Amino acid sequence: MRAAVLELCLQLQASTRKSYQERKNNDMLPVKLLGTPAAGRRHHWLLVVLHLVPGLLLLLLLSRSASASASTVVTHLPGFDGPLPFYLETGYVGVEEETGAELFYYFAESERSPGTDPVILWLTGGPRCSGFSGFAFEVGPVKYVLAPYTGGLPHLVHNPLSWTKMASIIFLDSPVCSGFSYARDPKGCDVGDYSSSLQLQTFLNKGYLIGNPITDPKFDKNFQVQGAHGFGIISDQIYEAAMKNCKGNYVTPANQLCAEVLQTVNSLISEIADAHVLYKKCVVATPKPIEDAIKRKFLLEESIEPNEAPGRPTVDCFTYGYYLAYFWMNNKMTRNALGIKEGTIDEWIRCKREVPYTQDMPSSIPYHLSLTMRGYRVLVYSGDHDLEVPQLSTQAWIRSLNFSIIDDWRAWHLDGQAAGFTIAYANNLTFATVKGGGHTAPEYQPEESFAMARRWLDNEPL
Incomplete structure (x- = not known):
């Protein structure tokens, strides 16, 4: 596959050696689009599982009615020494004719066996965070060299733990107006959970993985208090006061005493990096979907000389790579x-928090239930040091599905050591923790996350 790999809306085949029907008969995952849209027809995709969950991956059959508008085979990247040791293609997919909305993608072909390996669609959460986060910071084939920025282009190297070692991956800037995705009519950027899902008319083929997913505020927010207590951030007395006065509802305080104790809880949580409670709390160089009110004034100034960046993180900060990405992505080369x-x-921003987004789908639990009941394989994983979406909340909503346990709670191992813990349920649903992982587990624990994903993709037990 070395030409228009993604012709006609990511016409992804991972190899042209077999026809779609042959792939279907052999139960293979690589996909091919089904047909060309009629003239004048509006182009949409349908995302069966809503995009708002961070790090949602879908193994899928792609759209029947989206249109490719441009693609580029990338053989070299600025700041990367020599030709790329993997196949990379980028481009645009028209998803809405009325507003001229186009989604930008990065397609990295499997470095193992592209003709038979699965195809993954990676959607970063946020909302409105670029798929480039997955490409350069989590599971993609390159990563930044974290060195003090002195101007020019940051350097990139090959990522030996890229998930492209076992799968082809489409990293998508979704919804419209995130990353390099755009709309000719500004109204095209005004989307929400439902409307952006309609732009992703995707047919699930085999299953999906979700990492530290935002699922339902009843679970996600309520378990932050319990998680903070478990991490030793709040005392027994504060936790007991919260339980007594809030009676399990920490999202909307029902009385003054509850509101006061939650103010104390939130104040204490603000002292740490809730994406990973053991990491240094740092400036977020470009907007990230967390509550820290970090100004990005220096990113909006015409001059972006490093000495004029008053809020930049230090090199030892986890967010320093995001800082480098801003300069690299906004370079003309x-x-x-x-x-x-x-x-x-005009300006690439990793997470465009200032662009309006309507969260009109408050809970994704019914969708998870529907998909699992229809036989799709599902892996839900959680970095166990995340307080944004604590693994306790994820376990709770999974239990609410009332599936029977097939393989009870146990450790899963890497190199003879526990790499996390896992439990398997009926209907092909598996939950796993990544020991030492944060909100985006592959960023913090790439080796463990790689091993977990490889086993699941290859249909092996954790």
Whole structure:
């Protein structure tokens, strides 16, 4: 596959050696689109599982009615020494004719066996965080060299623990107006859970993985208090006061005493990095979906000389790679290499928090229930040091599905050591923790996350 790999909305085949029907008969995951849209027809995708869960991966059959508008085969990247040791293609997919909305993608082909390996669609959460986060910081084939930025282009190296060692991956800037995705009509950027899902008319083929997923505030927010107590952030007395006065509802305080104790809880949580409670609390160089009110004034100034960046993180901060990405992605050489259309996106921002987004789908639990009952394989994983979406909350909503336990709670291992813990339920649902992982587990624990994903993708037990 070395030409228009993603022709006609990521016409992803991972190899042209077998036809779609042959792949279907052999129960293979690589996909091919089904047909060309009629003239004048609006182009949409359908995302069966809502995109708002961070790190949602779908093994899928792609759209029947989206249109490819441009693609670029990328052989070299600025800051990367030599030609790329993997196949990379970028481009745009038209998803809505009325507003001229186009989604930008990065397609990295499997480095193992592209003709038979699965195809993964990676959607970063946020909402409105670029798929580039997955490409460069989590599971993609490159990563930044974390060195003090002195101007010019940051350096990139090959990631030996990229999930492209076992799968082809599409990293998608979704919804519209995140990353390099854009709309000619500004109204195209005004989306929410439902409307952005309609732009992803995707047919699930085999299953999906979700990491530290935002699922339902009743679980996600309520278990933050319990998680903070478990991590030793709040005292027994504060926890007991919260339980007594809030009676399990920590989202909307029902009385003054509850509101006061929650103010104390939130104040204490604000002292730590809730994405990973053991990490240094740092400036978020470009907007990230957390509550820290970090100004990005320096990113909006015409001059972006390093000495004029008053809020930049230090090199030992986990967020320093995000800082480097801003300069790299907004460099003209990078944009040319990636095939970015002139005049579409003036400034690349990793997570565009300032663009409106309507969270009109408050709970995704019914969708998880529907998909698992239809036989799709599901792996839900949690970094066990995340307080944004504590693993306790994820376990709770999974238990609410009332599936019987097939393989009870146990450790899973890597190199003879516990790498996390796992439990398997009926209907092909598995939950696993990644020991030492944070909100985006592959960023913090790449080796353990790689092992977990490889086993699951290869249909092996954890």
